[in-house]
Amino acid sequence: MDNQPNPILQIEDIRKVYKTKGSVLGGPGTDVVALDRISLEIYKGEIFGLVGESGSGKTTVGRLIVSLEKANQGEIFLDDVEITGLKGRALKGFRRRVQMIFQDPYQSLNPQRSVYDTISEPLAVHAIGNPETRQELVEEAMKSVGLSPPGDFLHRYPHRLSGGQRQRVAIARAMVLRPQFVIADEPTSMLDASISAQIFNILLEMRENLSVTILFITHSLAAARYLCDRIAVIYRGNLMEIGPGEEIIRSPRHPYTQALIDAIPKFGHSGEIKRYGTLLGTEREGTNGLCCAFFPRCKVASETRCGEERPRLNECSPLHSVACHYAEEGFEL
Amino acid sequence: MALLEVENLSIGYNTKGGYLKAVEGVSFALEEGQSLGFVGESGCGKTTIGMALMGLLPSNGSITQGRILFEGEDLLEISEKKMRQIRWGKIAMIFQAAMNALNPVQRVVDQIAEAIMTHSPAVGKRGAIEQVKDLFQIVGIPQERMRDYPHQYSGGMKQRAIIAMALACRPKLIIADEPTTALDVIVQDQILEETKNLQREFNIGMIFISHDISIVADVSHDIGIMYAGQLVEYGAREEVFESPVHPYTKALLSSYPTITGDRSLLQPIPGETPNLIYPPDGCRFCDRCPGAKPGCGEESPVWVDVSPGHKTLCYHC
Structure with a gap:
């Protein structure tokens, strides 16, 4: 990445x-x-x-970006163009540039459509090429996700594909339009570890070869660490921490991120496992709607400050921001 | 005498496509108060083993070979009446998707009390409810939530209720099949911690079944790695994770992202698991194995001892 990062997508003050x-x-x-x-x-x-737990709002972010839902407030820019108000032709053009890979490949593929039908449909919708060139584009997309030789799969229906193959088809469908921006919402949560790793590596290759930008939505910090340049941690609809992936894992600043890292089972590294211990044993009452989202479970929090005022994201080092009153001065437990 | 000894167990299912050999020749033992974890990917047979131990195989499933010795008695030989006493009384199970294991139209307290009264009618309703109170204290559900219905519970609380139910009859053995799969990581951590403490406190033997290596690694003394219906490596947790020998174990470990250590490239396992209706001859991992040698595809592998208690089903490692 350049020294001057160049935003492709900006989300501003979104409320849903x-x-x-x-x-x-x-x-x-x-x-x-x-x-x-x-x-x-x-x-x-x-x-x-x-990265977030269930109900944190992470999937909602993805759905808002692809305009599957409308925000109550705020703006989203793709390449400096505001997208929440797009209609008609402009919306269609936008949809060609932004694609989504869904969580469950057992539900996101139409069982009555063959692999070819599924992957070529976006081309037909956007009137790209003619039947011959479409077949070429489809085969190319299939090869790029490891469905090769394409001839073996082209005319199969989803019931004759394994979970990993289905997810590859879903990725090929998203990539066949050569989008600039792809949202992958828990693309491996239905798959076994050995197959997940295949999918992760396909996403890494896509970024490398097709220079696509990817928003990877996940509940797993370990998966995010593996794939992502930067990580944002979301909790109950609030961004808690955002920064370079490795930095978030190795030196998390927010008590919630620290509690998440504490909770991940670590194996193969017996012995010295440092625990942050920021999670409160029993939850306390949230004082009012203004308190920090993590206040009820946070050991660090103070009634007067965290219970009264929701902290805003503040930069604590270049590229690394934290929404915690105590992150800046540091805290001891 | 071991609490549980399973010898050469084979289980199959009659399916539309043919006879599916779900589990083949699996042997293991569990001492009282110890825990054993089975790890493997979907379809490797781990849940089938759990169901067989409970005597709850579906009607198209059958045990074709082997013995299951529980406290020295072969569970495959005893009457269904006797088995009914052992099931829940001595061997309990925490099912996959436990959130759905509670009856939605019955108060949680009544469901657990009912389980207690079925196994010891002498206790009476009042006595059973007293016991539920104790159980809730043990698993950490506040007393005032006892009379709630399941939908009023969070996912973690439902899981705790299910654990309370498994503990209700003071079993000697609990089989936990993916006990935390649907839970968030912080809740999962609390439940696993709780489970470990209960196991120590009541000296319960536990079998953990999961696709997630990290969970099993966290809670088990011994580990069995399963692939395509067979146990392929077995040993103490430290041995299996720190010096794995079977190529599948190694491959599985290096396909799993972690937050500790270096961020190295994950090595996915190429290919897919074999079809168990027509399992391949020879070693079942042969097609996907980076170290396969001529002959691996023809001859069935045999158990090789790596060190005392640590063994693997592979000639070449």
């Missing part, structure tokens, strides 16, 4: 609220804040990891 249905007896619905004023930049050519 889901309304739950009221009860059948007429009770009121409640608002669930999925994303609470999130801002981040993704640089051209990087693999950016968004």
Whole structure:
């Protein structure tokens, strides 16, 4: 990457609220804040990891970027063009440049369409090439994800593919349009370790050969560390920490990131395992809507500061930002 | 005498496509209060072994060979009535996707009390509820949540309730099949820690089954690596993880991203697991093995001792 990182995607002050249905007896619905004023930049050519637990809002970020959902507030820019308001032709053009790989290849492929139909459909939708050139493009995309020789797979239907092969088809479908930006939402959570590693390496090759930018959404810090240049940690709709991948793993600054790292089982390294111990044994009450998202579970937090005021992301070293009142001065437990 | 000894166990399923040899020639032993972890990828037979130990194989599954000695008694020889006492009474299981293992229309306390009363009717309803109180204390669910329904629990609490139910009859052996798969990492860590403590406190033998090496490594004394229905390496945790010998074990370990150590390139295992309806001749890992030699594809491998207690199913390592 250059010294001057060049953002391809900018998310500014995004807020997303889901309304739950009221009860059948007429009770009121409640608002669930999925994303609470999130801002981040993704640089051209990087693999950016968004790491969070279930319900943290990580998938919502991906869905907002591909315009599968609308934010309640905030703006998203792709190459300096605001995309949340795109319509018609402009939206179609945008969709050609941004593609998504979904979590479950058992559900994201249409069982009644062959591999060729599935991968060539985006070409037809965007009126690219004629039938012969399309076949060439499809075969090329298949080779790039390791489905070769393509002839063996072209006319198969999903039920005759293994999970790993299905996910390769899904990746080929996303890549056949040569998008600039790809969102991979937990692409390996349904796959075995040995197959996951194959998929990880395909994503690394894509970035290398096709200079695509990838947003990798995952619950696994270990997978993010392996793939990503930078990692952002998200908790209950709030960005807690963002920085270079290796730095986040080796010297996390946010108590929540530290608690996550504590919790990951470490094997093959018996002996000296340092624990940060930032997780509170029993949760305390969140004081009000203004408190830090991690306040109820944070050992470091103080009632007066963290319970009253939600910390903003602050740079603690170049490229590394933390949303914690105590990260700057450091804390001892 | 070992708490559990399994000898040369083979299990198969009748399927539409033919007879599927899910488990073949698996032997292992577990001492009281010890824990054993089975690791392998989907379809390797690890869950089938757990179900066979519980006597809960689906109707198209059958044990074709072998013995399961529990406290010296062969579970395959005893009557169903006797087995019903042992199941849950002495051998309990924590199922995969435990979130769905609770009855949604019954209060959690009643479900566990019912399990206790079924096995010891003399306790009575009031006595059973007292026991549930103790169990909740043990697994760390607040007393005031006892009368809740399952949907009012978080994922971690449901898992704790399931563990409470497994402990209800003071079993000697608990089989935990992917006990934390659906849980977030922080909750998973708490549950695993809790499980280890309970195991020590009550001297329970445990069998952990998981596709996730790191979880099994965290909780098990001994490890068995499974591939395509066979055990391929077996030994103490430290031995298997620090000096693995079977090519599959090595490959599995180097395909797994970690947060410790150097960030080295993951080595995926090329290819896919074999079809167990027509398993390959010779070594089943042969096709994907970087160190395969002529002959590996024809002759079945035999067990080789690496060091005392550590063995592998491979000629060449």
